[in-house]
């Protein structure tokens with residue numbers, strides 16, 4: 001087991017609706033320190049909504065989320081921004097700025113959020129991360145010159161530049177070929193080892209789930225219907241809704 005029992009995120013009885021669309025209906029979930037937690041669920045079940053609530057981009061209807069022991073409900077903007085800096089969000093579409101080089105892309109969040117760093121310190125952090133993701137040679141390239149997998153790696157490196165304690169990966173392997181998917185899966189595990197992060201990985205990719213996840217949490221009809229290791233969740237007597245998901249998806 002890679003993680004310990006200290007909770008970094010506690011979600012309790014969380015409700016979120018948009019008009020008549022009752023998306024989250026009493027969600028409970030914990031993220032433990034050092035854990036990779038995979039969130040699975042059909043399209044439109046509310047995975048992204050949950051992540052957006054966590055980083056304060058959407059308000060809570062009722063229930064609560066506690067992050068690093070602090071309730072996010074009613075948090076003032078200053079405190080929310082401080083909390084957000086401890087959470088790294090690796091977007092589905094790596095979201096690099098097309099007009100900036102890789103180095104500039106990484107420098108931008110750093111100089112905007114951390115004051116007083118010297119040129120040497122900035123370069124040291126960027127070079128270290130480019131090495132960690134295996135792409136030191138791309139520093140002066142434009143995003144348009146990178147492959148899809150390389151863009152994802154740079155997206156992860158850019159997220160890590162602020163040294164987050166929690167990483168949120170939104171469909172990290174979407175649109176990649178199977179070999180590149182595997183490289184990204186290994187990168188997610190490597191990031192945990194190297195930077196001591198706790199992570200939530202949202203994915204539809206069961207290979208990604210199996211390789212990266214300590215635990216799976218399956219969102220079904222507004223609640224986590226099953227939470228456990230891959231084998232605990234995907235077994236022969238599982239809920240038919242999970243089995244259909246599993247049969248549809250499973251590769252090996």
Ligand SMILES: Nc1ncnc2c1ncn2[C@@H]1O[C@H](COP(=O)(O)OP(=O)(O)OP(=O)(O)O)[C@@H](O)[C@H]1O
Pocket residue numbers: 018021023041042043044045046047048049050
């Ligand atoms: N800002 C919003 N306003 C209104 N409805 C929204 C908003 N954001 C999300 N929804 C609705 O909430 C539901 C859940 O959306 P969400 O994006 O969380 O799904 P998801 O599980 O992440 O799906 P996918 O796997 O396709 O990314 C959808 O029905 C969506 O239309």
